[in-house]
Amino acid sequence: MASNTCAAGSGGSDLRRQAVWATYDAMKTSEILCIGSVLWDVIGRAPNAMRLGADVPGRITRLPGGVALNIAMTLRRFGLVPALLSAVGVDAEGEELVARCDQMGLITQHIYRSDDLPTDVYMAIEGANGLIAAIADAHSLEAAGDKVLRALSDGRLGSIDAPYSGIIALDGNLTESLLSQIAISPLFAAADLRVAPASPGKAERLLPLLTHPRATLYVNLEEAVILTKEPYPDAASAAAGLIARGAARVLVTDGGNSCAEGMACAGVITATPPQVLVTRVTGAGDTFMAAHIVATRKAVSRQEALNRAITAAADYVSGDIGT
Template sequence: MTRPDILCIGSVLWDIIGRTDTSLRARGDVAGHITRLPGGVALNIAMTLARFGLRPAVLSAIGADTEGTELLAACEALGVETRFALRTDLPTDRYMAIEDTTGLVAAIADAHSLEAAGASILEPLSDGRLGTASAPWTGPIAVDGNLTEALLAEIAASPLFRAADLRIAPASPGKAERLIPVMRHPGATLYVNRQEAGLIAGCTPTTAAEAAQALIAAGAARALVTDGAHPAADAARGQPLLTCAARPVQARRITGAGDTFMATHLFAETRGHDRTEALTRAQAAAAAYVAFEDFAP
């Protein structure tokens, strides 16, 4: 069977997103649209990479219920390999968000199945299907912050990940500090927004560049920081700081923009583009995503 190009470890769930073209700040019930789509940080990254032509596989926990079966079928139809995912007796996880013209208003992530599964989702990396402790996986691995703090710390120290190109993404600002142990892995690249960077580094940066440098000072080997419509930054230990402006667009969606940025950046680097070009492509893809425009890697 064909080996995956990349592993995506973390949340694979249903995104339930309510969007309205009006402001909810001073209103209650408004007209809008509600969608249910395959989502979760790990799956968002995998779906984007599959669209770019890679063969991603997800390591996650998915319920053995009807929603889980439907989710697996949707993943396979989108080119995401699910044969390494763990089926559980718990309900399939879900994420619910409300967005208006100002952006994200509120969100709730129900990742109880993933959290309860713990390290059992990593078994394919140790039982020979994807690697062993003596012959670990050597390709890129995207890891998201929906994993528990204990599991992220285990990943940081595990021999199963010692040869991996780790790409780390938070699930939300509320879970950003979980990433502190794993961001210090010598092969890790951290992708966060400015707010998340400040929570991790224990400061209040005013720009992405300042935030990225603070993460390096806090022990990260490399950090990419986004800041919405403002410039993004790429800081790496021993390398020059890079920044890239964002293209002004009318934002029509928010959820998934950071995952698109990360997936595009990762894809660009797997295709041999240098740091400057990879950052430029990632910024362009994120802008196109929030504007509901087509984009190519």
């Protein structure tokens, strides 16, 4: 392999060259793409319950994040090698973020790097009573538009004549216009699409993909209500409602309450998460989605896949899985 021909010199350029080729070799066996937000998560966490306007002591962290990257990091923990398609600036924040992704073994060479767009950032406040507030600044990803998809059309990952046929995880930080294009694009016609809205505020962006025959939607109860404009008492009824509106497969979570998976012509199943002490919230849904993807790749039963996903999410929010 080409990576074995790199000189093992002591210089940084030699080490960097080896890392690039190692990533290239890994790319050729990757079967999962993560398309969407790759950014910095700035999270303030307090150990006590908080109310609007609270000013309390706590901890502030900055970590690699974004829906697509959170999913990719979880997939990597399960031993898979995802490729990222996103937009990241060439500013200092972007250089550091891409370097961190490289260190984790993620494939980054298909990320669109822009000279005039800053690296995106997500900011959240969490208390013992859950997420208090959050702002997602994903304007650079939105501005990049379909530039983030170039590798799917120019032959690097696929083309019109030979579209990508593996699993693609999409997140709702992409614009509704771009998601609408994806819903009808021949570049995605052979893919197994796994779709998440990113937040309730962006749930309606998924409407073009709701009835896509190859799409699986991962939403929480609030997002299911937004998508269907119907109230639901629980995840099971929400899953049934989404299937009735033409979805092929959906997974609906509801915090610590029972979650559900629904499939057209196969009904709805449910599972109840284990009770754990919640130490963090941001990224839990992405962990659930990634764990379910891994389980379905192993061809386990629907119930087992759902059980594995809720267990992974519970481990994450309890702090048993590191960031």
